[in-house]
Amino acid sequence: MQICIIDDNLVNENIGKDIFMNTLEHLIQDDYNIIMSDIIREGHPTLREVATAIVEPISEEYITLGKQMLQFLENSQDPDIAQELDLRGGVGIAAPQLDIPKRIMAVLIPSEDEESDEPKLREVMFNPKVLSHSVQQTCLKDGEGCLSVDREVPGYVVRADRITITYTNMNNEKIKMKLRGYEAIVVQHEIDHLNGVMFFDHINEENPFAINPDIKVID
Numbered sequence: 027m028q029i030c031i032i033d034d035n036l037v038n039e040n041i042g043k044d045i046f047m048n049t050l051e052h053l054i055q056d057d058y059n060i061i062m063s064d065i066i067r068e069g070h071p072t073l074r075e076v077a078t079a080i081v082e083p084i085s086e087e088y089i090t091l092g093k094q095m096l097q098f099l100e101n102s103q104d105p106d107i108a109q110e111l112d113l114r115g116g117v118g119i120a121a122p123q124l125d126i127p128k129r130i131m132a133v134l135i136p137s138e139d140e141e142s143d144e145p146k147l148r149e150v151m152f153n154p155k156v157l158s159h160s161v162q163q164t165c166l167k168d169g170e171g172c173l174s175v176d177r178e179v180p181g182y183v184v185r186a187d188r189i190t191i192t193y194t195n196m197n198n199e200k201i202k203m204k205l206r207g208y209e210a211i212v213v214q215h216e217i218d219h220l221n222g223v224m225f226f227d228h229i230n231e232e233n234p235f236a237i238n239p240d241i242k243v244i245d
């Protein structure tokens with residue numbers, strides 16, 4: 027009897043592991059490009075889970091996944107590739123959106139200067155943490171969108187205007203970074219995904235565009 031119980035546990039654990047590992051293996055294949063069908067959409071339970079920390083130093087598999095996520099963002103911002111692969115443009119993606127409940131996210135924020143190829147922020151972050159945030163709050167004039175949400179959800183998404191974060195990068199270095207404005211908003215949106223939070227959770231349901239006059243609204 028006891029053996030059966032132990033076996034059941036082993037079987038359950040293995041099933042859980044297999045499903046997750048299959049997804050990871052699929053996404054990190056050589057020359058594979060992440061596409062929209064790899065991204066889970068609102069209503070999927072993984073989007074509401076708190077993702078687990080990655081064991082450090084970060085293993086090769088997760089570093090490859092991080093690179094693939096960054097490549098997806100790059101592809102999604104390239105008009106030709108985006109059209110060919112049918113991608114929606116994105117500036118950030120978190121591993122839970124790929125049904126991998128791990129604390130990994132990638133951000134790619136292009137330069138505002140069209141002449142410059144140097145992005146404002148291009149990074150894969152493992153185990154990111156917000157160390158501190160400003161009292162000053164901010165939100166985007168046009169609200170936010172999400173690769174996992176196939177509809178417009180109008181309303182101000184109020185977030186901290188400045189944050190200080192730490193994370194581990196793809197070279198297994200601990201980084202501390204200060205961000206403000208749009209970059210800070212994108213990073214907070216992605217960290218929310220690691221905590222099972224969606225952008226629309228922050229929108230005032232009664233009056234989506236009602237905010238305190240102290241809050242900075244950015245274009």
Ligand SMILES: [Zn+2]
Nearest residue numbers: 171172173174
């Ligand atoms: Zn999102």
